Each structure stands twice: as C-alpha cells, then as structure tokens.
Amino acid sequence: MRKILLASTAVLGAAVFAPSVAEAQQAPTVRIGGFFRFLYGYTQQNNNLSIGTLQNTIGASDPSLAQNQGLANTVSNGNELQRQSARLGHNDFSVTTGINVFVNGKAANGVTYGAVVQLQFNQAEGSARVARRAIMANTTASIDEAYGFIASPRLGQIRFGDEDGPMGGLLNSGFITNFGTGGVYGAWQEFMVRPNRTTTSPGGLGDNTKIIYLSPQFFGFDFGLSYAFNEGEGSGVGCLNSFASINCDRVYAVTGNQTFARSHALPGRVNEFQAMGRWRGNIAGVGLAASIGTMQSGVIRSANPITGDITKNLRSPQVYQAGAQATWMGFTVGGAYTWGNTTFFYIPTVRGDRNMEQFDVGGSYTFGPFTIGANAFWGSYNRVAAGAHRRYGYSIGGNYRFAPGLDFVAEFARHEVKQPGNANLVGTLNYLGTDRVKGSVFLTGVRLAF
Amino acid sequence: MMRALLPLCLALPLVAACSGNNTRMVGSDEYGDWQGSMVRSRPQGASSGIVVFGIDRERQAREAAAMGGTGLGVNAYLWRATLDTLSFMPLASADPFGGTIITDWYAPPSAPGERFRAQAYVMGRQLRSDGVRVQVFRQVQNGTQWVDAPVAAATNSELEDKVLARARELRSQSASR
Numbered sequence: 341m342r343k344i345l346l347a348s349t350a351v352l353g354a355a356v357f358a359p360s361v362a363e364a365q366q367a368p369t370v371r372i373g374g375f376f377r378f379l380y381g382y383t384q385q386n387n388n389l390s391i392g393t394l395q396n397t398i399g400a401s402d403p404s405l406a407q408n409q410g411l412a413n414t415v416s417n418g419n420e421l422q423r424q425s426a427r428l429g430h431n432d433f434s435v436t437t438g439i440n441v442f443v444n445g446k447a448a449n450g451v452t453y454g455a456v457v458q459l460q461f462n463q464a465e466g467s468a469r470v471a472r473r474a475i476m477a478n479t480t481a482s483i484d485e486a487y488g489f490i491a492s493p494r495l496g497q498i499r500f501g502d503e504d505g506p507m508g509g510l511l512n513s514g515f516i517t518n519f520g521t522g523g524v525y526g527a528w529q530e531f532m533v534r535p536n537r538t539t540t541s542p543g544g545l546g547d548n549t550k551i552i553y554l555s556p557q558f559f560g561f562d563f564g565l566s567y568a569f570n571e572g573e574g575s576g577v578g579c580l581n582s583f584a585s586i587n588c589d590r591v592y593a594v595t596g597n598q599t600f601a602r603s604h605a606l607p608g609r610v611n612e613f614q615a616m617g618r619w620r621g622n623i624a625g626v627g628l629a630a631s632i633g634t635m636q637s638g639v640i641r642s643a644n645p646i647t648g649d650i651t652k653n654l655r656s657p658q659v660y661q662a663g664a665q666a667t668w669m670g671f672t673v674g675g676a677y678t679w680g681n682t683t684f685f686y687i688p689t690v691r692g693d694r695n696m697e698q699f700d701v702g703g704s705y706t707f708g709p710f711t712i713g714a715n716a717f718w719g720s721y722n723r724v725a726a727g728a729h730r731r732y733g734y735s736i737g738g739n740y741r742f743a744p745g746l747d748f749v750a751e752f753a754r755h756e757v758k759q760p761g762n763a764n765l766v767g768t769l770n771y772l773g774t775d776r777v778k779g780s781v782f783l784t785g786v787r788l789a790f
Numbered sequence: 791m792m793r794a795l796l797p798l799c800l801a802l803p804l805v806a807a808c809s810g811n812n813t814r815m816v817g818s819d820e821y822g823d824w825q826g827s828m829v830r831s832r833p834q835g836a837s838s839g840i841v842v843f844g845i846d847r848e849r850q851a852r853e854a855a856a857m858g859g860t861g862l863g864v865n866a867y868l869w870r871a872t873l874d875t876l877s878f879m880p881l882a883s884a885d886p887f888g889g890t891i892i893t894d895w896y897a898p899p900s901a902p903g904e905r906f907r908a909q910a911y912v913m914g915r916q917l918r919s920d921g922v923r924v925q926v927f928r929q930v931q932n933g934t935q936w937v938d939a940p941v942a943a944a945t946n947s948e949l950e951d952k953v954l955a956r957a958r959e960l961r962s963q964s965a966s967r
Contacts, residue, residue: 369846373839375830438825442839460825484825493815509824522829529828543824554821558813790839 368445368454376437377521379749379785381531382430386778434530434785437461438484455488455501462530483574485547496562499552502573505614506552506564506633507661508545513618513631514663514676515542516702519713520737520751521787523702528735528753528781536757536777539733540684540698540719542661545635548573548612563617571607586640593643593650598690600640602654608688609637609657616661627667635659635680639688655689657682663700672713673703683721684731694722698731712738729759739787750784863887864912867964868921871956872910875949876924879908889913895929904930904939908949917957924949 438461444454463482467475487501504510521527529537538544550568572578572589579588586600592610600606616633639654658680665674679697683689689696697719704713716734737751756778823830863886872891873884879893889912897905911923926945929936 367844369844370842371839372842438830440839458825491815494813497815504822504824510821512822515822515829517829525827525829527828539827541824541827541829542822543829544827546826554816556813557816562816 365448366446368443371442371444372439373442373790374437374439374459375790376788377435377527377785378787379434379436379521379527379530379783381432381434381528381781381783383428383432383531384430384780385428385532385536386776428533432531434527436527436530450493452491453489455486456503457486458484460484486574487552492556494556496553496555499554500550502547502549503552504543504547505545505550505566505568505612505635506554506616507542507614507635507659508566509542510552510554511562511564511616511618511631511633512542512661512663512676513629514665514674514702515700516665516672516674516704516713516715518672518706519704519711520735520739520749521783523713523715523735523737523751524717524733524753524755525715526735526737526751526753527783528751528755531781531783532755532779536755536779538685539717539755540678540686540696540721540731544685545614546571546573550612557620560621561617561619563615566612566614568612570610571612591640592638593641595643595645597640597642598653602687602689608640608654609686610640612637625668628664629666629674630662630664632660632662634661635686653691655681655691655693657686657688659686659696670706671703672705675699675701678719684719684729689722694720694728696721709741710738711741712736730757732756732758745789747787747789748785749787750782752780752782754778754780863915864889865915865917865921865957867917867957867960868912868953870960871953872912872922872924874956875953876908876910879906902931904928905936910949910953917961919954922950922953922957924953 439459441457441459442454443456444452446452459481460483461479461481463480464476464478467478467480483502485501485503487499487503489497489499491497515525517523517525525539525541525543529539548568548571550566552564552566554564555562570589570591577588577590579585584591586594586597586606589607591607594600602608612635614633614635616631618629618631620627620629622628636658637656639652639656641650641652641654643650659678659682660680661676661678663674663676665672677697677699679695681689681693681695683693683696698717698721699719700715700717702713702715704711714734714736716732718732719730721729721731733753733755735751735753737749737753739747739749741747756776758776760775869886869889873881876891876893879896882892882894884891891908891910891912893908895905895907905928907927907929909925909927913921913923924946926941926949928939928941930939
C-alpha cells in the first residue's frame with residue numbers, strides 16, 4: 341500500500357510540475373478571512389433535568405482534580421466523594437469565531453500553490469471559569485484545518501495536511517445545509533450536553549493528516565482520493581506519556597482495544613483510504629449533483645500484555661455513501677444514504693455486530709435575501725450487542741441576508757438517541773435506567789462571514 | 791476491496807487530464823467544508839477575506855468591471871472615449887492594459903501637404919480630468935521629404951478635452967441604462 345501510494349504521488353507530482361503553457365507568474369498573496377457567530381439558545385434536554393445529578397461528577401479516584409478545577413460542593417465522605425447534584429437552565433448565549441489565513445501564488449507554468457490555515461477558538465469543551473496552569477479556557481485557540489496545496493488546471497490538485505477527506509466533507513452530495521446554521525448539522529450541537537449531540541456527519545470523519553488528490557472537473561465529473569496512516573493530526577507523536585499508549589498517532593495494537601479503540605475521542609482507524617466521485621450538471625434547467633464514495637480503513641488490533649500476541653478482534657471500518665441533490669428556481673432538495681460495517685462516529689465494531697445505516701434528507705428554498713429549509717437524519721447503529729442503537733435528528737430554520745456576509749439566523753433542532761434494553765445509555769452510574777435521551781434547541785442570532 | 795480500487799484510482803487522474811477542452815479546475819468554494827460534525831459557514835478560497843500581503847488582483851478586476859469594462863487595465867470610459875476621438879486616424883497600436891494608443895500618420899484631405907500622428911496615454915482606473923494625455927506630432931512635406939513641424943500648443947489640450955467630453959457622455963449613457 342505504501343509503495344503504491346508513494347509511486348502514485350511521484351507520478352502525479354511529475355505531471356503537475358511539468359511545464360505547460362507560459363503564464364504570468366504571480367507572487368503569493370496572503371488573505372485573512374473568517375467568521376463570527378453570536379447566538380441565543382433555548383435548550384431542553386432530558387438527561388440533565390429529569391435525573392438531576394451532574395453528569396461530569398468527579399470520581400473518587402482523584403479528589404484533587406475536583407479542587408483544582410474549582411468545583412464547589414465536592415464533599416469528601418470517607419474514601420469516597422459524594423456525587424454532586426446540579427440542574428441546568430434553558431437559556432444561554434454563545435459566541436464562536438474563526439480566523440482563516442489563505443496563501444495563494446501562481447508559478448510561471450500555470451501551477452497554483454498555497455496553504456490554508458483555519459484557526460478556531462472553541463477547542464476546550466469544558467473548562468473552569470478562569471483558566472489556570474493546566475486548564476484551558478474554552479475559547480482556547482487551535483488549528484482546525486491546515487494544509488498546503490499544489491494545483492494544475494489540467495491535472496487537478498494535491499492537498500497535504502490536516503483537511504477533510506473526499507468523503508469526509510469535500511465531495512458529498514445530498515446534505516442540504518444552506519439555511520440557518522446548517523440545520524441538524526448546525527450550531528445546536530454547541531448547546532446540548534453530551535451524549536445527546538454530535539452527528540455522524542461527513543465532517544465527523546475528521547481532519548487527520550492526509551494526502552488528498554482532487555481531480556479537475558471533466559464532463560461534469562470530478563473525484564477525490566485520500567490516504568492517511570492514522571487518525572492523528574498535527575505534529576508530534578500524540579502520546580500522553582513517555583511510553584506507547586492508545587493516544588499515540590502510530591498505535592496499531594493496544595491492550596483492551598475493544599474499549600479504547602471504540603471511543604469517539606480515541607483513535608480506532610489506521611491506513612484510512614477515502615474515495616468519492618461526483619457528477620454535476622444541468623438537465624432542462626434543473627441543477628443536479630450526485631456523489632458516491634467510500635472510506636476503507638484498517639483497525640487497531642488487540643495486544644496481549646502477557647504473551648505479546650497481536651490479534652484482530654474488531655472489524656475494519658468500511659463505509660459507503662451515495663447522495664444526490666437537485667436545484668430548481670431556488671428550491672433545493674437532496675438525500676444521502678450511508679451504510680457499512682461501522683457505527684456512529686465511524687467507530688469500529690466488534691465482529692458479529694450489525695452494520696450501520698443512516699438516511700439524510702433535506703430541502704431549502706431561497707427567495708431574495710431569505711433562505712428557509714429543513715433537514716433530518718435517522719439511522720440505526722449497533723455499538724453493543726444488547727440492542728440496536730438508533731439516532732434521530734431534524735431541524736427547521738432559515739436565515740436573512742442583511743448585507744453581504746451578514747446573516748440573521750433562526751433555527752430549531754431536535755435530536756434523540758435510543759437504545760432499548762440498554763440500562764445505561766448515558767454511560768455514567770448516575771443514569772442507570774436511561775435508554776433514551778432527547779433534547780431540543782431553538783437558537784437565533786447573527787453570523788458574519790468575512 | 792482496497793486493492794481492487796487502487797488501479798482505478800491511479801488511472802482516473804490520467805483520464806481527467808486527457809479530457810482536453812472539457813476539463814476545468816474546480817474552485818475551492820465548490821468543495822464542502824466542515825468543522826468536526828458541524829458544517830462550516832464561511833467564505834472559502836482564493837477570493838475570501840482581505841489581502842494583507844500582495845496584490846489584490848481580484849479587487850482590480852472587480853473595479854474594472856464596475857467601471858464598465860472587463861479585462862481592461864485602465865478606466866474603461868476614458869479608453870473608449872480616446873479610441874472614439876482618435877478614430878478619424880488610422881490606428882497603429884492599442885494596449886488596453888498599459889493604456890497606450892498610437893495612431894499612424896494621417897494626412898487630412900483638406901491639407902495634403904501635412905500629416906499628423908497622435909499618441910494617447912490613459913492613466914489609471916479612475917475617471918479623472920487628468921486621466922488622459924494626448925500628444926500630437928505634425929510633419930509637413932518639403933519636396934519629397936516629410937520634415938517635423940511644430941504643433942499649436944492648444945492642440946493637445948483640445949484633444950484631451952474632446953476625450954474627456956466623450957468619456958462623460960459615455961458614462962452618462964451607461965448610468966441611464
């Protein structure tokens with residue numbers, strides 16, 4: 341695989357760098373852009389209201405952590421801390437911003453080149469009110485996407501760095517997100533408390549460091565390919581300690597992988613390959629787009645701590661997706677179907693588990709400065725053998741373009757997670773008996789793109 | 791599965807490259823953009839944001855388009871007006887990016903013993919009264935030889951005035967559409 345990848349990259353590189361027509365060389369320009377978003381959100385969520393105990397209760401194992409984070413009312417009770425009880429209100433304001441840097445240049449042979457760096461300022465999801473030595477503010481800056489590119493009008497472009505893949509957001513069709521903040525793929529996820537949030541969306545595949553080839557469009561058709569060694573981003577080895585662990589970028593086997601390699605926050609895929617083709621055209625005045633693609637990867641294996649044996653006990657994620665959308669007279673409708681031997685968030689599954697499938701539909705209508713729309717998804721997954729894990733979400737909303745780049749938005753989103761028979765869906769002892777979580781968010785605010 | 795896809799994936803770029811006139815580069819704004827599981831809502835690509843280093847060529851193009859001409863390096867009204875004003879003379883060369891118009895020698899029917907040539911320079915993208923310069927050259931026939939002769943001092947400025955009047959006319963016509 342690696343040899344083929346290197347050889348293909350070399351061939352493409354030689355073709356891209358080959359001199360073609362003489363064009364005016366342009367020195368690189370540096371652009372600054374980004375977005376600013378301010379929202380009011382009204383949130384109703386069952387799993388932090390009806391049960392009543394705080395979800396992120398500090399465990400007995402580390403009382404100092406609770407004190408360091410400044411959590412009040414954490415009382416020592418012998419060797420065990422009493423659990424904390426909390427209620428969450430409905431109302432909140434939220435502000436999110438991002439700064440993007442675009443570098444673009446053009447060589448004399450017509451090849452364009454440059455880099456894109458996208459800074460985001462919502463890295464830490466939870467934080468104490470005042471950031472301290474080891475605690476980040478929840479407005480901490482981080483890099484979302486950072487990639488360089490070399491592009492030729494005839495041969496396409498190569499992107500290298502932290503970037504979405506062809507199936508992981510670049511070439512998908514059927515996801516109608518051009519209203520509000522994106523509907524069910526929008527900002528409601530910033531108001532909801534885990535675990536009832538975060539969709540299995542194209543972007544959920546992540547920005548792991550990869551090499552991407554994006555073809556030019558020919559006869560309405562274009563396609564993309566990408567390869568990543570693992571799920572790691574940025575530089576460094578990723579290890580949290582001075583020894584190998586599940587956090588390391590290059591980990592390919594670990595003890596307890598059926599737990600560790602199946603967490604949303606920890607890596608599970610290795611040798612990830614994405615491919616997606618897209619066709620766009622116009623038939624009788626109706627704009628059409630259709631995509632089909634796949635993500636194929638290996639999986640982190642089990643390492644026996646005593647014998648050192650490495651065995652494969654998880655299935656290698658293989659996901660497929662087909663989507664299409666049509667636009668006519670301001671109306672856009674679309675849908676997509678995703679299926680494969682993985683589960684929500686593209687987490688690897690245990691052998692014998694059922695495959696996942698997910699449907700996405702949406703529609704929007706643009707008239708003058710207004711765009712209104714709705715979208716929804718529903719899917720079944722099977723993370724544990726006890727019962728089918730299901731997720732539903734829908735949203736309706738719109739936006740009004742007040743000025744170029746400035747939008748007023750309003751949106752309602754509903755999201756539910758069900759797993760009948762699973763007595764602990766939330767995953768904390770506080771919620772024993774919960775097999776369904778549901779929540780709704782109404783949000784409105786302003787968005788500025790610059 | 792991956793092994794089966796690889797030959798196809800390696801062949802597709804070559805197919806794309808060989809599609810000749812039906813091939814075009816896909817713009818950055820034609821790809822989706824996600825931040826984790828949320829779709830991002832921001833402008834993308836080479837025309838996003840503001841230029842902090844380098845030349846904003848797209849802004850130049852936008853301004854040129856807004857002034858009524860596309861692909862011109864100078865003010866479109868002044869350029870058009872200069873061409874109209876000097877159209878009674880044969881054109882030797884015209885550079886719309888540098889803003890230079892040079893005519894060939896022209897002998898008026900009423901005065902066959904003398905001939906004129908003009909050079910006009912349209913300067914900049916703004917429609918300003920000092921945005922055009924015209925220089926007229928005159929020769930008179932001395933036997934079989936053409937020899938240089940002075941031009942009345944007011945000739946150049948009169949031609950410039952005619953260019954500016956014509957540019958104002960063109961602009962008013964454009965605005966009333």
